Amino acid sequence: MKKRKKELTFLDSTKNRTRVRNYFYISLLILLIIDLFVHKHGHFSWETVPVFFAVYGFISCVSLIFIAKALRLLVKRKEDYYD
Amino acid sequence: MINSVPPAAIFIIGAFLIPFLRGRLKSAYMLLLPVLAFINLHNMPKGKSCIVKFLDYNLILARVDNLSLVFGYIFILITFIAVLYALHVKDDRQHIASFCYAGGALGVTFTGDLLSLYVFWEILAVGSVVLVCAQKTKEPHSAAFRYFLWHFVGGIILLAGIILYVHTRGTNEFSYIGLSDPASYLIFVGFCLNAVVFPLHAWLPDAYPRATVTGAVFMSALTTKSAVYILARTFPGADILIWAGAFMTCFPIFYAVIENDMRGVLAYSLINQVGFMICGIGIGTPLAINGVTAHAFCHIIYKALLFMSVGSVLHMTGKIKATDLGGLYKTMPFTAICCIIGAASISGIPLTSGFISKSMTLSAVGMEHLPVIWFMLYFASAGVFHHAGIKVPYFTFFSDDSGIRTKEPPFNMCLAMGIAAFLCIFLGVYPQPLYSILPYPVDYVPYTAFHVVGMLELLMFGALAFTLLILSGYYPAELRAINLDTDWFVRLPGRGVVWLCNHTLNAIRSMTQALFSKEVLSVAKISKHPYIFLELFWNLIQGKRVSYQEFMDRPYNDNFYRIPIGLGACLAIVFLFVYGVIFI
Numbered sequence: 001m002k003k004r005k006k007e008l009t010f011l012d013s014t015k016n017r018t019r020v021r022n023y024f025y026i027s028l029l030i031l032l033i034i035d036l037f038v039h040k041h042g043h044f045s046w047e048t049v050p051v052f053f054a055v056y057g058f059i060s061c062v063s064l065i066f067i068a069k070a071l072r073l074l075v076k077r078k079e080d081y082y083d
Numbered sequence: 084m085i086n087s088v089p090p091a092a093i094f095i096i097g098a099f100l101i102p103f104l105r106g107r108l109k110s111a112y113m114l115l116l117p118v119l120a121f122i123n124l125h126n127m128p129k130g131k132s133c134i135v136k137f138l139d140y141n142l143i144l145a146r147v148d149n150l151s152l153v154f155g156y157i158f159i160l161i162t163f164i165a166v167l168y169a170l171h172v173k174d175d176r177q178h179i180a181s182f183c184y185a186g187g188a189l190g191v192t193f194t195g196d197l198l199s200l201y202v203f204w205e206i207l208a209v210g211s212v213v214l215v216c217a218q219k220t221k222e223p224h225s226a227a228f229r230y231f232l233w234h235f236v237g238g239i240i241l242l243a244g245i246i247l248y249v250h251t252r253g254t255n256e257f258s259y260i261g262l263s264d265p266a267s268y269l270i271f272v273g274f275c276l277n278a279v280v281f282p283l284h285a286w287l288p289d290a291y292p293r294a295t296v297t298g299a300v301f302m303s304a305l306t307t308k309s310a311v312y313i314l315a316r317t318f319p320g321a322d323i324l325i326w327a328g329a330f331m332t333c334f335p336i337f338y339a340v341i342e343n344d345m346r347g348v349l350a351y352s353l354i355n356q357v358g359f360m361i362c363g364i365g366i367g368t369p370l371a372i373n374g375v376t377a378h379a380f381c382h383i384i385y386k387a388l389l390f391m392s393v394g395s396v397l398h399m400t401g402k403i404k405a406t407d408l409g410g411l412y413k414t415m416p417f418t419a420i421c422c423i424i425g426a427a428s429i430s431g432i433p434l435t436s437g438f439i440s441k442s443m444t445l446s447a448v449g450m451e452h453l454p455v456i457w458f459m460l461y462f463a464s465a466g467v468f469h470h471a472g473i474k475v476p477y478f479t480f481f482s483d484d485s486g487i488r489t490k491e492p493p494f495n496m497c498l499a500m501g502i503a504a505f506l507c508i509f510l511g512v513y514p515q516p517l518y519s520i521l522p523y524p525v526d527y528v529p530y531t532a533f534h535v536v537g538m539l540e541l542l543m544f545g546a547l548a549f550t551l552l553i554l555s556g557y558y559p560a561e562l563r564a565i566n567l568d569t570d571w572f573v574r575l576p577g578r579g580v581v582w583l584c585n586h587t588l589n590a591i592r593s594m595t596q597a598l599f600s601k602e603v604l605s606v607a608k609i610s611k612h613p614y615i616f617l618e619l620f621w622n623l624i625q626g627k628r629v630s631y632q633e634f635m636d637r638p639y640n641d642n643f644y645r646i647p648i649g650l651g652a653c654l655a656i657v658f659l660f661v662y663g664v665i666f667i
Binding site for chain 2: 008009011012021024025027028031032034035038039040041042043044047051053054055056057058060061062064065067068069071072074075076077078079081082
């Protein structure tokens with residue numbers, strides 16, 4: 001029982017999880033606001049579009065997941081496939 | 084005097100003293116070797132030294148210049164960290180293999196001619212094979228064999244290229260080669276195999292997850308990065324590498340997302356990171372080569388850190404699959420923090436080493452105005468954060484509690500992780516020491532508001548996608564399964580080759596063996612019973628019908644066949660007498 005006391009249990013409660021997520025969402029919002037005030041000097045024209053990187057990052061990761069899911073249909077095999 | 088020692092020699096020769104030492108002395112000795120190697124390298128004069136004459140060729144064992152020096156420093160540094168991480172391992176074989184392996188990498192880095200390059204290349208391969216098969220179970224053994232075959236084939240292609248190159252160009256100098264003739268293409272393919280260029284990459288995700296916990300740390304650092312160094316020296320500016328590299332950054336991240344083995348995820352992200360370097364080599368401008376070198380330097384540290392932290396989990400719990408892990412931050416907080424620092428670095432979050440190095444390559448792409456490549460690399464940057472940056476720490480240390488209760492790994496492992504984590508942050512905050520040793524003068528400022536905000540947006544909104552997909556249940560669940568890779572095209576036909584050999588060559592062999600063993604058996608029988616032929620012959624003269632087999636099976640009867648010793652003596656005397664009569 002003594003050992004159990006030492007454990008970190010911060011993320012066990014749903015309340016804390018939600019709180020962490022909310023901080024994350026707020027930081028995203030702050031980042032978008034900062035973006036509007038930053039001087040942009042990219043090599044390509046689209047780099048200077050406001051919040052371009054945020055949109056591209058989001059789209060990249062969503063498409064990554066869906067392509068990966070499709071890839072899984074093609075390449076997934078049982079663990080003993082080669083045995 | 085110490086200046087005359089080739090950098091590789093300290094590791095390779097020093098390795099063989101390890102079995103003679105015990106306890107703390109051994110630990111101290113193993114930690115001292117990288118320190119000695121560093122002092123030796125630091126004192127070495129720039130230019131070529133340690134030249135040995137072999138046949139008609141000069142073997143240059145130490146060619147120290149700006150490019151080789153950076154790679155030499157990082158190989159020695161990571162050897163120190165990885166040896167510290169592996170100090171608790173009792174198996175001397177692994178320690179010797181590790182040092183030979185690191186020595187091979189140093190040899191490859193500092194050699195100035197193609198012949199000794201090949202020798203060190205093979206030492207590198209053999210050292211790493213031992214680290215894969217040191218796991219005492221069947222699965223790593225077959226993985227080690229496949230790994231060996233891949234590198235054996237790569238080595239043979241490289242050797243063929245080198246021989247052709249030396250023959251056609253009349254020089255064995257190891258410097259810029261460039262893609263032009265068949266020899267250069269063969270050498271290129273040999274190098275590309277070690278640099279995990281698609282489709283020659285499949286050996287890496289096959290072998291690395293199966294290596295020992297400590298061996299994987301060495302492997303993550305040495306093989307691919309020594310190949311990166313070699314490509315940067317021999318084929319900078321080869322256009323094909325731009326596309327090969329960009330493709331390498333993208334395709335492994337899909338695999339990493341659906342991979343269940345955590346070290347498998349790291350193996351795929353390793354290919355992705357090497358892709359950035361290969362792309363930079365293809366661009367070949369001073370900024371790009373600086374980017375490649377800085378990225379390799381930082382990558383070695385944070386990738387080793389990730390392999391160390393995930394390896395610690397495997398060491399302590401015996402489990403490594405995402406389906407078995409979760410909630411470990413409760414009992415391994417230090418390891419979790421180290422893993423997060425490594426994950427942040429590989430993702431290129433500002434104030435970590437990944438940011439100050441990877442952004443150089445990205446800028447080089449921008450300066451060359453390669454829009455498609457630019458989009459691919461930024462896609463990969465977001466993707467690497469997604470799988471290595473979030474997935475690895477999340478599914479290992481957070482996620483749903485797996486119920487595993489363990490504790491932090493031994494002190495030496497924690498210390499090694501701590502040093503690597505410190506370096507990740509230190510280089511991220513203060514990159515000048517690294518920038519000052521890069522091959523070309525650095526005129527690059529990583530921390531501009533535009534860079535920092537742009538990268539943060541890319542990554543944080545990637546994280547938002549991860550969060551939303553996990554919450555909505557769209558994120559692909561971790562499954563107990565394997566995913567086919569390009570090695571499928573080798574492994575399945577490989578079975579056909581084995582079947583063919585078994586039914587043709589092996590059949591001839593077993594037939595011949597059966598035939599000869601029968602003959603050998605009868606000769607053995609005759610030698611046991613030499614009178615048998617006389618008896619058979621005598622019976623035939625007398626007209627008796629006897630079977631050969633019956634005679635062969637008849638046992639040798641001591642009392643019946645033994646000739647009295649006196650008969651032999653008598654014959655000898657008679658012979659002497661005749662001899663005397665004739666010659667005297």
